[in-house]
Amino acid sequence: LQTEVPHVIGIDLGGYHVSAAVVNPEGHLIGISERTVERFRPPAEVLAILVSAAREALERSGLGHEAIRGIGVGLPGTLRPTEGLCLFSTILNWQDVQIRDPIQEALGLPTCILNNVHATAVGELSFGAGKDVDNFACVSIGTGIGGGVIIGGEIYRGDSDSAGEVGHITVDPDGPECVCGNQGCLEALTAGPAIARMAAESLKLGAQSLLTDMAAQSQPIRAEHVFRAAREGDALAIKIWEKVGRYLGLGIATLITLVNPRRVILGGRVSQAFEFFGPSLKEEVRRRARVVPRDFTEILPSPLGARASLLGSAATALAEARCREVATVPKTV
């Protein structure tokens, strides 16, 4: 019987980066390694960087290989986790790639893979704002918008593993085109590129703003600039965030009306600007979500921030390690 505290390695793979960390059962990160990844490189090259980040994280943790029970990898795309396959990922530009086996072989540890949006939801459930509730939704706002729903303490996958896609519900029927082919999706109006577009359009119309200088120094303007300008009290930037909050509120009101979660947890880089878009978001939810008996569903930014996906991958690896250990305990102790 193994009695020492089990540790795992959690890995978060994105289009531009990979993060790996040794994680203990309380969700503390013990050794961390971060790497940038050049976009659209072949899978073998990306997986080699991932493996080297995992080795570096282990080294930095000061723990030996024998202390690690498994590896969990979160990545964007449509996966077949039981087979270790990435069927399709637009962000990585991969199709039918075996991910689990090469990692497992290189590191000599049982490995599991899961979608990074699901990983984010599991991260909140295990170590974040979802620890004490059974029904909640995560909305991750970055370059795109992802959503994960936890029902009865488990990921709700829907009939074909695509439930919770809050980024692709229509909030403005005649709104701008979305990458998915629809128009007026929440993502097309409130993800990073949409916020940047709003700023660029306002500047083109001759609005006075700190953003004018920022745009002159760094083309093209990004959502990050709109955040920085708002922090400096720029009126145009503040107005843009208020508008983003209204669209987000409309989408989240729909999520609440259909799914009735106890909490809505906002993650992703854009959610760092919660102080600027939160008030108009909440006002819009109060105005639109009228049939939920509760006066107000809690809406809050994630306490885990960008670490939610890594922590959820680690939590999944921990859970699988426990299952294996229970299965191998002798029947009579």
Place this chain on the structure above:
Amino acid sequence: LQTEVPHVIGIDLGGYHVSAAVVNPEGHLIGISERTVERFRPPAEVLAILVSAAREALERSGLGHEAIRGIGVGLPGTLRPTEGLCLFSTILNWQDVQIRDPIQEALGLPTCILNNVHATAVGELSFGAGKDVDNFACVSIGTGIGGGVIIGGEIYRGDSDSAGEVGHITVDPDGPECVCGNQGCLEALTAGPAIARMAAESLKLGAQSLLTDMAAQSQPIRAEHVFRAAREGDALAIKIWEKVGRYLGLGIATLITLVNPRRVILGGRVSQAFEFFGPSLKEEVRRRARVVPRDFTEILPSPLGARASLLGSAATALAEARCREVATVPKTV
């Protein structure tokens, strides 16, 4: 041990009617009684009509009282089923009414109550278009719009029992006011009164239509007239249904994107016009719900029609009767 086939009485109570029927385990209606109910009468009066309808149904079935195992009652409103209470119902204008106990006493049979939208979903699950699927959604379109979601073969209630309220998601942010206090809800654009309003507005603008005569004969015009006119090939009526289909498609695309059901089953009186609004509804869903891997979630009118709620109440009563019987079987047979 009871060996004969168990029967129950299913009851559907609405704002204007009550239907009761003896139902066998295959979902066949053996005796039926229908009564109209004057609107907004005191609970005791309504419950007396309900009890008398149940007695008539039993009499018409030709079965004796001893053949009946229980009663299931579906009604609109916020209920506390385990206590037999109706906390609040706008349609019945009731508040804090004990429903179960008076029925149970008057008829001498174990009685259970449930929300009629939940009852509709259970009806489809037990005897209708949901028999062979685990994840599906029901959308009931009548005077209002109700929605019920079945996840893993069970009603999904959400955190405060108000999940699936598809009638109150915003489909036109600047649309007409809804009874719920929001504006542009699906219900405010596609339920019976909204369809009637669209017709009345078109006629006011001088549109040529069979509806002109119908309106002259029976004021105010109702959704039913628009259905009859469409059946006779009236161009205005057909155009109205096409528009209704587009709004419904927008709302159902959102439902599919968030909940990812295998099927969407349309019930309620308005769904009788499916042949007229179905094509534009499906086109809009195809256009808007782009991130669901399946080419097309099935969308179909309910095979149970107006009987779904009564059948779901009966199925719930049957399930409860089975639980009681298992609990009372001697441990050694």
